[in-house]
Amino acid sequence: MKELKCELIKPITLKIDNKSAISLAKNPISHGRSKHIETRFHFIREKLTNGMIELHYCPTELQLACGFTKAVKLDKFEFLRKKLGVFDVQQL
């Protein structure tokens, strides 16, 4: 984006629909249940402390990426499709 002469506002927002994942990333403490997570996945913690990214909770209904992990019902699918910006050219 910098090459495109397009400055982004920092930090970049990342929306996750799991609160415990957010708290795990925000607290740099290691405890029993998170011990087995590979060290390379703690990269997100580092970037969060650096202020490069920001994590926000996002309820599942508003989670855009929802339709990418599972098959969703027709009305939900159409809603997500609209949210993603896929439109019928004829109807615009």
Add this chain to the structure above:
Amino acid sequence: MSMSKLQANTTMFRQIVGSLRYLCNSRPDICYSVSVISKFMHDPRKSHLIAGKRILRYIKGTMDFGLLFPYGAQSEVNELIGFSNSDLCGDLTDRKSTSDYVFKFNGATIFWCTKKQPVTALSSCEAEYIVGTFATCQALWLD
């Protein structure tokens, strides 16, 4: 013999999946369904071919659909928002989760990805945490 046992035309199935994969680059809505059928590239059965044809039928019905990049009504600041999600144990055979993330730049979808995670996550929290890391890497690259 049931349909799930019958061998499908492997070459044709692979050609369909290949073409659909290409189409995924401009149509985020079919991304997930294509990723599901492309897991059976090695030894496709009749039921997989039927699923592939179902996607082709959907595309025929939504031929005029495309990604919209809204013009005007933009603010001064350029904002990049990422959405990340995962399903715990989406693949029942190897118990690996699917990670996916979408990036929106000033309201236009510019990047999306659906991928099976390289490691087995034990909890949904861990699965989401791993996706978060992948999405962070992507965000830093986009920056």
